[in-house]
Amino acid sequence: MSTKVLVVDDSLMVRQQVGRALTAAGFTIVEAVDGADALEKLAATPEAALVVCDVNMPRMSGIEFLENVRRDGRPALPVVMLTTEGQPELIQKAKALGAKGWIVKPFKPELLVAAVKKLTAAAA
Amino acid sequence: MSVNTAFAEAFASIQLHVVKASTELFEAYDTPLSHLQDGASIDLGAGDGVASIIGYAGSNIRGALVLLASREFAAKLQPGIDVVSDAEIRDLFGEFSNMLLGRIKNQLLRRSVVLMLATPTTLFGKELRLPTPTGGTSTWHAFDSPHGRVFVRFDATFDPGFVLGDEEPDSAEDAPAAEGDLMMF
Numbered sequence: 180m181s182t183k184v185l186v187v188d189d190s191l192m193v194r195q196q197v198g199r200a201l202t203a204a205g206f207t208i209v210e211a212v213d214g215a216d217a218l219e220k221l222a223a224t225p226e227a228a229l230v231v232c233d234v235n236m237p238r239m240s241g242i243e244f245l246e247n248v249r250r251d252g253r254p255a256l257p258v259v260m261l262t263t264e265g266q267p268e269l270i271q272k273a274k275a276l277g278a279k280g281w282i283v284k285p286f287k288p289e290l291l292v293a294a295v296k297k298l299t300a301a302a303a
Numbered sequence: 304m305s306v307n308t309a310f311a312e313a314f315a316s317i318q319l320h321v322v323k324a325s326t327e328l329f330e331a332y333d334t335p336l337s338h339l340q341d342g343a344s345i346d347l348g349a350g351d352g353v354a355s356i357i358g359y360a361g362s363n364i365r366g367a368l369v370l371l372a373s374r375e376f377a378a379k380l381q382p383g384i385d386v387v388s389d390a391e392i393r394d395l396f397g398e399f400s401n402m403l404l405g406r407i408k409n410q411l412l413r414r415s416v417v418l419m420l421a422t423p424t425t426l427f428g429k430e431l432r433l434p435t436p437t438g439g440t441s442t443w444h445a446f447d448s449p450h451g452r453v454f455v456r457f458d459a460t461f462d463p464g465f466v467l468g469d470e471e472p473d474s475a476e477d478a479p480a481a482e483g484d485l486m487m488f
Contacts, residue, residue, distance in 0.1 A: 191390075266479055283481060
């Protein structure tokens, strides 16, 4: 069975781009449209091995999602932030919450795939 | 130097970032742009157009960015994926305006200007013709591309105290992350 990755972004375009890259690399994708939806999808898909998550989203941001995931007892779940933000303070905040990576959009698919492979292999 | 002159100079300098960010963003999506000289007509001609508008605010600066193109242009921005429905076009073009303003934001961060972005709003229309601004701190940029013409407008209102700093080098310790960068922790 292929490894599941939760892709969280309010943009359909970004979810499609990420999904296409990761599906081609053999991963199975679960999509969520914001942080709140991602928490529900994660509860329904506890076997998800990694999360690729936007920062600025309606209802619940990526940083708030990260805070909730850590509070809910998933301290080791790898989360990679994928965002237009490059602000050092935000990056440090995500890092402090245990994010494993930060990618500034637009992303290079091969870099994303390499990062996801590395992190899911390390977590296995 | 008067306050108005300083603002005019800051606005002119920011426009260089707008043009740079626009060409770099679309290039990353296989759509090379060539910047047309000021004064190009903001007229999409007949047919369906799409515009995405996104506001921003920062310390002593606020305004909006408008991205305008034909529907055909927008539909070609995601190679390999058919973008047909209104919802798909709205999402795609809104995300492009978000990424464009995000790119400008990251460039201005290197000049000590911190912007907060709003959420994009996208609209459709026929024969869209938006007026040329008459104020001094609003400018349209027109670009040609293989998929047709695209327009970018950047509006800014400055308040006393606004300062556009010198550009930090990429090597600066606290420099913002650049587009396409991957950082692993």
